Amino acid sequence: MHNTDIKLDLQLRFRLIEIIAQWEGRLTTNHLCQAFGIGRQQASKDINHYLKAFARGGLEYDRSLKGYKPTDQFRPQFCQGHAHEYLQLLDRHDDLGGVLSFLSLKLGGTEVLDVPSRHVDPQVVRTLVQAAREGLAVEVHYDSLSSVAPADDPTRLIHPHTLVFNGVRWHVRAWCEKNQAFRDFVISRFRGPASLDDSRPRIRKADDREWQQSVTCTLIPNPRLSQRQKEVIARDNGMDLDTLSLPLTVPKALLPYYLKRMDVAHPYNPLLEDFYQQVVVKTQA
Structure with missing residues (x-):
């Protein structure tokens, strides 16, 4: 694993180098420039530093790609090489909280529950x-x-x-x-x-078409819950506290994923207790 004596900002840039190279198969100075707001000269310096000190033949320049690609000798040292690191980077690259999780710091008094990492072949993703x-x-x-x-x-x-x-x-x-x-x-x-x-x-x-077409639905607390329970559920899920509702507009192809991610009971199951179907899709009157 990496040397903890390396400055924090450089660890982050080396980590980005490894993740982009492994999962996209093409690393350029633009990746570092855009992610960290540094100049091309500094980005090139960082890449050369990584190549000399840590790459060990794991990255090579490909003229047709106009960037660096991983070789069979590539072994990440500043990340774990898991697909969720790349996905997290895509999802949160412009979020300060994402920068902290991107570094995977362990802070006292906190714990993040990670589901077991699913096997994803880097060559397939690239x-x-x-x-x-x-x-x-x-x-x-x-x-x-x-x-x-x-x-x-x-x-x-x-x-x-x-x-x-x-x-x-x-x-x-x-x-x-x-x-x-x-x-x-x-x-x-x-x-x-x-x-x-x-x-x-x-x-x-x-x-x-399903990707281009947007659909809108409204999420509400289960109407069969008590008023107090509905207010608690609304607050938990970022709903408007006056209307106890949350409009959601997403590409039609992604709607099932949004509903599952937000633990929405859809379709509603009348045989299941209402307490276990806390958020539902509002039906049109």
């Missing part, structure tokens, strides 16, 4: 990210729960456009050649290696 960035297709094996893999286990051809983290696991939104529709794929169910395919017609994010 390929998905590159494909989404360049508008390419990806050929990869996928273990679907809805179908039984045939004996020859053919690959799946998808056109990814966005990675989505629902707070528990990663998904990728992509056009599926097999189903001829946009689908959500659980990234931990891909089995590598994944390969790029530039021979297919490009399918754009703009073609994904």
Whole structure:
């Protein structure tokens, strides 16, 4: 693991170098400049410092990519190499609280409950990210729960456009050649290696109607709770305390993830106690 004698700001920059290189497969000075507000000269100096002192052959410059990519010798020293670190970085890069969690400081009197890290292949993620960035297709094996893999286990051809983290696991939104529709794929169910395919017609994010279409619903405390209970639930969930409600407008494709993330009982189950269905979607009168 890393040397604790290194200044805190430099540890953060080295950590970013490792996470971007591992999960995106292309590191440039722009990553450091944009993340930390430093100049290109300082960013280049930091990368060279990391290469000389810690890389040990784990990063190499690729002229076609115009950036550094990981080699087979890459071993992270300033992060754990888990997918959630990259996802957290994407989710909170502009949030000060995210900078603190990005460093993974252990503060006295606090504890953060992390679910077990799901296995996600860095090579698969790098390929998905590159494909989404360049508008390419990806050929990869996928273990679907809805179908039984045939004996020859053919690959799946998808056109990814966005990675989505629902707070528990990663998904990728992509056009599926097999189903001829946009689908959500659980990234931990891909089995590598994944390969790029530039021979297919490009399918754009703009073609994904459910992604482009916004839907609005209103969240409220379960009407069957007492008034006091409803006020407590409203305060817990950031609802307007006068109307005891929270309007939510999101892309249609993401609505199920938002509802699950906020522990919304949808659809409502009349056989389950109301106390365990504290937040529901308001039905139209």
